[in-house]
Amino acid sequence: MASSPNPADQLSHQSLARPAAPQPVQPHRVAVFREARFNAAHRLFRPDWTDEQNQAVFGLCNNPNWHGHNYKLIVRVIGPIDPQTGYVMDLKVLKDLIAAEVTDRFDHKNLNLDVPDFAGLNPTAENIVVVVYQRLRAALDPSLELHVRLYETDRNFVEYPAG
Numbered sequence: 001m002a003s004s005p006n007p008a009d010q011l012s013h014q015s016l017a018r019p020a021a022p023q024p025v026q027p028h029r030v031a032v033f034r035e036a037r038f039n040a041a042h043r044l045f046r047p048d049w050t051d052e053q054n055q056a057v058f059g060l061c062n063n064p065n066w067h068g069h070n071y072k073l074i075v076r077v078i079g080p081i082d083p084q085t086g087y088v089m090d091l092k093v094l095k096d097l098i099a100a101e102v103t104d105r106f107d108h109k110n111l112n113l114d115v116p117d118f119a120g121l122n123p124t125a126e127n128i129v130v131v132v133y134q135r136l137r138a139a140l141d142p143s144l145e146l147h148v149r150l151y152e153t154d155r156n157f158v159e160y161p162a163g
């Protein structure tokens with residue numbers, strides 16, 4: 001059958017051999033990163049818990065006179081390379097956006113007392129990273145994917161969205 005002289009077979013082989021129509025080129029998706037830092041004080045506690053409960057759960061982070069961390073943010077933005085500019089996004093724009101939405105508001109502040117985002121929200125690293133994500137998400141082009149990692153110490157860090 002493979003060497004069938006049937007003209008219909010030959011026709012179909014010819015059509016298979018015809019060069020494919022040009023496909024639209026998919027722009028490469030690339031992740032771009034920006035690091036930012038802020039220093040802030042906080043206290044982890046629940047006002048509706050007793051001192052003993054707060055101490056048992058939050059330990060040193062429950063110190064009533066506050067304590068500080070040197071926080072580090074890694075902001076990751078994923079999207080296609082813009083064929084006009086060669087950028088996923090201008091990192092200067094991302095830098096300014098992180099400053100306006102996050103570090104100008106959080107740096108050298110008491111997160112519990114000075115930052116309205118944490119009124120009634122325990123400023124754990126987990127809660128802080130979600131607040132940071134939501135602020136940046138609202139300001140960023142919706143077509144771009146966003147991930148935020150927050151280091152509370154060199155060894156303790158969180159990421160949102162998870163996975």
Ligand code: NI
Binds near residue numbers: 042061067068069
């Ligand atoms: Ni702490």
